[in-house]
Amino acid sequence: MENNEKAFLSVKDLVVEYTSNKQIIHAVNGVSFDIQRGKTLGLVGETGAGKTTIAQSILGILPDPPAKLRSGEIWFDEKDLLHLSKDEMRAIRGARVSMVFQDPMTALNPTMRVGDQIADGIQLHKGISKKEARHEAVKMLEMVGIPKFRAKEYPHQFSGGMKQRVVIAIALACSPELLLADEPTTALDVTIQAQVLMLINDLKTKNNTAMILITHDLGVVAETCDDVAVVYAGEIVERGSLEEVFDHAMHPYTLGLFGSQPNMSGGADRLRPITGMMPDPSALPEGCKFHPRCPNATDSCKTGKIEDINLDGTHYCRCCNIGKANKSEEGKICQQL
Amino acid sequence: MIRYVFKRILMIIPVVLLVAVVIFTIMYFCPGDPATIILGTGASADEVEALRDQMGLNDPYIVQLGSFMYQTFIKLDLGTSYINGVSIASELASRFSVTLVLALSAMIIEIVIGMPLGILAATHRNGWVDQLCMLLALIGISVPSFWIGLQLLIIFSLKLGWLPAFGVSSWKGWILPIFVNSLRGLATMARQSRSSMLEVIRSDYISTARAKGLSERRILYRYALPNSLIPLIQTLGSSFGQSLGGTVIIENVFSIPGIGQFLVSAITNRDYAVIRSTVIVLSIAFSVAMLLVDVAFGFVDPRIKAQYEGRNKKIQWKRRNKANAA
Amino acid sequence: MLLSTDSVAGAPVYTGEPKFKKQGQLKETMQRLMKNKLAVAGMVMILIYILLAIFAPLLTPYNYAELHLSEKNQSMSSAHWCGTDDFGRDILTRLLYATRYSLGLGIGAVLIGLLVGIILGCLAGYYGGVVEEVIMRFCDVMQAIPGTLLAIAISMVLGSGFINTIIALGIGRIPINCRMIRAQFLSQRKLEYVEAAQATNCSKVNLMFRHILPNTISPLIVTTTMGVGGTIMMAAGLSFINLGVQAPTPEWGAMISAAREYIRNYPYQIIFPGIFMAIFVLSLNLFGDGLRDALDPKLKD
Numbered sequence: 001m002e003n004n005e006k007a008f009l010s011v012k013d014l015v016v017e018y019t020s021n022k023q024i025i026h027a028v029n030g031v032s033f034d035i036q037r038g039k040t041l042g043l044v045g046e047t048g049a050g051k052t053t054i055a056q057s058i059l060g061i062l063p064d065p066p067a068k069l070r071s072g073e074i075w076f077d078e079k080d081l082l083h084l085s086k087d088e089m090r091a092i093r094g095a096r097v098s099m100v101f102q103d104p105m106t107a108l109n110p111t112m113r114v115g116d117q118i119a120d121g122i123q124l125h126k127g128i129s130k131k132e133a134r135h136e137a138v139k140m141l142e143m144v145g146i147p148k149f150r151a152k153e154y155p156h157q158f159s160g161g162m163k164q165r166v167v168i169a170i171a172l173a174c175s176p177e178l179l180l181a182d183e184p185t186t187a188l189d190v191t192i193q194a195q196v197l198m199l200i201n202d203l204k205t206k207n208n209t210a211m212i213l214i215t216h217d218l219g220v221v222a223e224t225c226d227d228v229a230v231v232y233a234g235e236i237v238e239r240g241s242l243e244e245v246f247d248h249a250m251h252p253y254t255l256g257l258f259g260s261q262p263n264m265s266g267g268a269d270r271l272r273p274i275t276g277m278m279p280d281p282s283a284l285p286e287g288c289k290f291h292p293r294c295p296n297a298t299d300s301c302k303t304g305k306i307e308d309i310n311l312d313g314t315h316y317c318r319c320c321n322i323g324k325a326n327k328s329e330e331g332k333i334c335q336q337l
Numbered sequence: 338m339i340r341y342v343f344k345r346i347l348m349i350i351p352v353v354l355l356v357a358v359v360i361f362t363i364m365y366f367c368p369g370d371p372a373t374i375i376l377g378t379g380a381s382a383d384e385v386e387a388l389r390d391q392m393g394l395n396d397p398y399i400v401q402l403g404s405f406m407y408q409t410f411i412k413l414d415l416g417t418s419y420i421n422g423v424s425i426a427s428e429l430a431s432r433f434s435v436t437l438v439l440a441l442s443a444m445i446i447e448i449v450i451g452m453p454l455g456i457l458a459a460t461h462r463n464g465w466v467d468q469l470c471m472l473l474a475l476i477g478i479s480v481p482s483f484w485i486g487l488q489l490l491i492i493f494s495l496k497l498g499w500l501p502a503f504g505v506s507s508w509k510g511w512i513l514p515i516f517v518n519s520l521r522g523l524a525t526m527a528r529q530s531r532s533s534m535l536e537v538i539r540s541d542y543i544s545t546a547r548a549k550g551l552s553e554r555r556i557l558y559r560y561a562l563p564n565s566l567i568p569l570i571q572t573l574g575s576s577f578g579q580s581l582g583g584t585v586i587i588e589n590v591f592s593i594p595g596i597g598q599f600l601v602s603a604i605t606n607r608d609y610a611v612i613r614s615t616v617i618v619l620s621i622a623f624s625v626a627m628l629l630v631d632v633a634f635g636f637v638d639p640r641i642k643a644q645y646e647g648r649n650k651k652i653q654w655k656r657r658n659k660a661n662a663a
Numbered sequence: 664m665l666l667s668t669d670s671v672a673g674a675p676v677y678t679g680e681p682k683f684k685k686q687g688q689l690k691e692t693m694q695r696l697m698k699n700k701l702a703v704a705g706m707v708m709i710l711i712y713i714l715l716a717i718f719a720p721l722l723t724p725y726n727y728a729e730l731h732l733s734e735k736n737q738s739m740s741s742a743h744w745c746g747t748d749d750f751g752r753d754i755l756t757r758l759l760y761a762t763r764y765s766l767g768l769g770i771g772a773v774l775i776g777l778l779v780g781i782i783l784g785c786l787a788g789y790y791g792g793v794v795e796e797v798i799m800r801f802c803d804v805m806q807a808i809p810g811t812l813l814a815i816a817i818s819m820v821l822g823s824g825f826i827n828t829i830i831a832l833g834i835g836r837i838p839i840n841c842r843m844i845r846a847q848f849l850s851q852r853k854l855e856y857v858e859a860a861q862a863t864n865c866s867k868v869n870l871m872f873r874h875i876l877p878n879t880i881s882p883l884i885v886t887t888t889m890g891v892g893g894t895i896m897m898a899a900g901l902s903f904i905n906l907g908v909q910a911p912t913p914e915w916g917a918m919i920s921a922a923r924e925y926i927r928n929y930p931y932q933i934i935f936p937g938i939f940m941a942i943f944v945l946s947l948n949l950f951g952d953g954l955r956d957a958l959d960p961k962l963k964d
Contacts, residue, residue: 021695061547094550101548106541111563111639120559121549154639170549355804366820475952479892479945481899484919484937491930582811586900601904604815616816620808 007034007075008210009058009178014072016053016062016234025281027053027067029234029289032308035227037177038208042221042242044257045231046278051214052102054231055180058212059099060089076178095125098171099180100200103187104163108155115141115151118170125174140169144199161192165199172203179204179211185220197224218261222246227314230254233279233289240315250317252294288319296321342632349624354410356620361405364613365398374419374607415614420606425614428599435505435595436584440626443519443580447526447573454523455530456565460557462535470527477524482583486517486590503592514591518583522576529572530565537565563637570634574627581619695957702953708946716762725753727760728911736929745935748918749925754932758939761913764825765940768898768907768914769891771829776836777887784841788848795845802838810835811897818906828907832894839886847879881958888951892944899940915940 016028028050035041043051056062058074060081074081076097081089101107109117115137122140123133138151144165155163164184171179181200185193201224204211213225221228222242229239230253238251249255256274276293279285285292291301300320308316372388373380389395393404408414415425458470493513494502501510537543538561546556588597596615603611696702715722731751738746745754787798805813814831821827899916901907908914910921915936922932 021698059548061544090550090552092550093548099548101541101545103541107545109542109546109560109564111567112559113639120546120551120555124549124551156640167545170545351800352803352807355800356807359804360808360816363816363820368820368822475945475948476941479948480941481896481916481919481937481944483900483903483916484933484940487919487923487926487933488937491926491933495927578806578809579811582809582897583900585811585815586903589904600815604819605905607819609819612816612819616808616812619812623809624807 008037008077009035009212010073010075011054011058012073012075014054014057014074015070016050016057017068017070018066019068020066023282026284027234027281028057029284031072031231031234031236033229033236033239035178035210035212037210039226040204040211040213040224042225042228043212043214043231044216044218044221044228046216048278048281049231050234050281051231052182053234055099055182055212055214058178059093059097059180061093061099091125094121094176095174096176097178097180098174098176099182100164100167100171100184102183104160104167105187107167108163110155113152113154114158114166118151118166118173121170122173137169137173140173141166143172143203144169161188161196164188164192164196168196168200168203172207172209175207176209179209180214181211182214183216184213186215186217193220200224218257230257233284234281235289235318236316237290237318238316240311240313244312244315248312248315250311250315251290251319252296253290256293341635345628345631345635349628353621353624354406356624357406357409357617358402360613360617360620361402364609365401367607367609369607369609370394371419371609374609375422409614409617415618416610418603418611419608420603420611425611428611429596429615429618432594432596432599435593436588436597438511439514439518439584439587439593439595440577440580440622442515443522443583444573444577444626446515446519447522447576451523451526452530452566452569455527456534456562458527459531459534459538467531471531474524474527477520478528480520482517482521483586483590485520486513486587489513489517490590505591505593510591510593514587514593517590518580518587521583522580525576526569526572529569533568534561534565537561540564567634567638570630573630577626577630578623581623692957696953699953699956701949702957705946705949705951705953708942709950712762712943712946713766715759716766719756719759719763723753723756723759725756727752727757727913736925736932738929738931746929746931748921748932754918754935757913757918758915758936761915761918761936761939762943764908764912764914765895765898765943767825768829768832769895772832772894772898773836773887773890775830775833776890777840777883779833780837780840781844783837784844784848787841788845798841799845802841805835805838811900814897814901815906818901823906823909825908825912828898828901831901832897836890836894839890840883843882843886844879851878885951885955885958888947888954892947892951895940895944 011034012032014028014031015026018025018027031050031054033041043054045051053062053067056067057069058076058081062069069082072082076092079092081092084092108114115134118137118140119130119133122128122136123130126133126136128136134151138148141151142148146162146165146169150158155166158166164187168184171181179200184200185196188196197220200211203209213221215221225242227239227241228245229236230245230251231237232253238245238249238254245254246258249258253274260271260273262271274293279289279292285302287300287302287304288294288297288306291297294301298321306318306320308318309320310316370385370389372385372392372394376384376388393401396404408416413426415429417424418428454470454474458467461467490502490513493500499509500513501507503510505511505514543556543560546560551560584595585597585600587593588595589601592598596619600612600615602608603615729752731747734743734747734751735749736747737743740746743753743755745758748754748757783798783801787795808816813835814828817831817834818827821830895915898907898914899919902914902916903920905920908917910917918936919933922929922936925932
């Protein structure tokens with residue numbers, strides 16, 4: 001994209017590895033994307049595709065002994081995040097960039113009152129007194145729909161859905177400019193999911209917050225995202241605006257994703273998953289990571305670095321055989337059972 | 338909170354009573370006749386029989402048990418020694434403080450030195466501090482305490498003459514016994530605190546704290562530490578039990594006039610009355626100590642605190658709202 | 664393979680393939696264990712001790728019980744690598760034979776605790792209700808009595824001696840194992856309700872035993888290994904106060920106790936048994952640590 005410098009958040013060729021038991025796990029393999037202010041990017045992919053690692057890298061909270069950020073650049077509002085000092089980074093974390101975690105049941109400190117957990121960050125970033133911070137924390141709680149008097153309670157006294165609201169309150173307490181939401185509704189009941197998503201959207205719109213929404217639920221993406229990036233085996237295999245990706249999907253994997261969705265209106269007898277499994281991140285295949293499962297794989301797919309191909313406007317696809325696969329071929333990619 | 342304390346107290350009463358029943362029952366089967374032991378081998382059969390009747394030794398088990406429980410818990414009379422007829426209760430009372438000092442100091446050392454060491458090791462994991470601490474801790478749980486006690490005696494008392502070889506008449510006499518008695522508990526606590534802290538550090542809420550931009554220091558003290566301490570109550574508990582058993586042996590090694598020494602000589606003399614009452618008293622001491630530790634942690638663990646606080650707050654809030662609306 | 668891998672939040676999915684899991688896990692565990700040098704060192708040491716215990720008679724020309732009063736209290740020499748005790752017996756010989764008795768005490772007591780504890784735990788877990796309550800109260804009471812004191816009380820009844828000491832020490836270990844098994848039953852019982860619609864009585868039992876015991880093995884193995892070390896220490900303590908094994912049976916604690924009178928003039932009589940014992944317990948602990956790390960690598964770092 002030409003306006004790299006102007007993008008609010010710009011990630012370029014990010015590579016992250018985990019070392020475990022002398023094995024190297026390639027979690028993220030050259031990921032690049034941009035986000036504009038106030039826009040929402042949906043990061044879609046299976047569990048284990050590397051989405052959370054990407055988010056953690058942006059925020060700078062990769063667990064350092066096993067994880068290592070090998071190379072790449074992360075630019076936030078024209079600041080090079082990877083070369084900031086620890087203190088500078090901490091000033092950004094929680095204040096300008098914050099994260100909503102996946103599992104609300106374990107995301108809160110069991111020995112600290114809920115109100116204090118929100119006030120903690122507020123006091124740090126806004127430099128106000130504890131009392132004032134607590135006051136603001138209570139306001140945040142009410143904003144997410146939790147009554148004031150519950151600020152003095154402990155996490156175990158809240159239900160899952162309410163805990164997630166607290167997590168959201170913590171994340172939005174200092175009005176961040178970028179919100180990283182890591183599967184914020186996966187661990188919740190379907191009925192609560194809708195409420196939580198609506199809440200996030202409302203707060204986001206109010207403050208013009210940019211957001212990266214990590215999810216494996218295509219329905220949620222369709223409802224809330226402006227742009228989409230499809231993640232597979234640590235790479236972004238296709239990205240673009242919502243319409244570009246959803247209506248004109250090009251990558252065989254993306255097509256497979258859409259094809260595997262059961263047809264709610266027409267009725268479906270059996271599910272149609274994509275054949276095969278995501279590769280073991282410690283032993284990734286050469287060339288295109290998807291080629292073992294791709295029905296259109298040719299020899300050129302099996303070696304070398306596969307480049308991003310700019311299809312149209314902001315639509316990119318990492319495949320060397322574009323055009324050979326299109327919507328009508330969805331069936332071929334998905335397993336015929 | 339008072340309700341919580343009350344509840345816990347109520348819970349240990351049946352345990353304590355049952356412990357007395359179990360110990361009495363076990364000792365009931367001891368070989369040898371108490372009357373013979375008391376009167377000595379020179380006594381005639383008639384004298385022995387008379388004493389047996391007097392002591393109720395010919396009564397059925399249930400009656401003996403009932404009378405023992407009554408005597409011990411209602412009349413608070415722990416009986417008299419078979420060998421020299423001293424009142425066991427008074428003997429235990431006079432020796433109690435010595436044993437208490439040993440056991441308590443072990444617990445204090447565990448908390449004050451063991452926990453910080455373990456936490457230090459955890460925060461510098463795989464560094465030299467960690468390796469050193471864990472090596473020392475490993476050795477601490479592998480050497481028998483009485484042997485270390487004797488070795489240290491050889492070095493500091495016999496060879497160097499710095500510390501007395503037995504007794505606790507001066508403060509110097511306490512150094513070795515306290516050190517040796519706390520060694521095992523200290524080492525165990527260091528290891529346990531380390532693993533507890535490591536587990537806590539890996540928790541999701543630590544990531545949340547980091548994502549807030551908090552300093553590592555604040556995260557350690559306010560997020561990691563309180564959570565890692567809570568599981569350590571159990572370690573503290575079992576350590577205290579072990580050290581109570583350990584004082585028996587340590588007092589023997591250093592010739593300290595505590596309950597343990599009393600017990601050991603009773604063992605040698607087959608003085609069942611003393612052994613029975615002493616074991617029961619020490620077990621009760623153990624249960625009470627556990628109760629105190631539990632209660633102390635109950636004040637700290639929010640899950641328990643909240644149970645007894647929160648309800649009141651909600652009622653107050655509702656009342657206030659009603660008043661405002663009216 | 665399905666694209667979306669999420670299941671109903673919280674509930675584990677029975678894959679119906681416990682066998683594969685077990686085999687793969689065992690191999691992985693062994694591999695991880697082998698990589699841990701300290702644990703391997705511990706294991707080797709333990710094996711050495713076991714061999715010493717078995718082959719003791721072959722390794723030494725001396726008899727551990729014969730008195731040779733003319734040779735008493737001799738210091739280390741080429742004839743007696745660790746010197747002699749006050750009865751003229753070769754100390755190294757007694758140490759080697761003591762390995763048999765101490766090992767026997769440790770393993771015997773732990774096994775008793777294991778067997779009785781598992782049975783009680785299964786009864787408590789399976790039947791629940793009154794049975795469970797009674798067994799749990801029993802455990803509470805047993806655990807309220809400090810281990811050494813309980814062993815002392817039981818030893819007074821049974822008398823001293825090898826087998827009696829094993830029993831006295833073993834009884835104290837029952838509650839721990841009992842609780843562990845029952846805890847497994849408790850966690851499995853929760854899952855049971857998920858299966859309640861489909862399960863008949865028969866498969867309930869099957870499920871329990873097919874899933875409970877394999878799951879308990881890991882923590883049980885670690886506790887047991889460390890338990891042997893602790894038991895040996897306790898046995899030594901008992902021997903030190905003249906309970907435990909009786910003379911002339913060699914046992915590390917008894918040897919230390921006997922040598923006490925002579926620490927002034929013949930300190931080596933205390934040093935050798937202590938070091939011998941400490942090394943063994945250390946090896947057990949190293950191995951136990953290694954096992955625990957290998958069985959659940961998450962806990963290691």
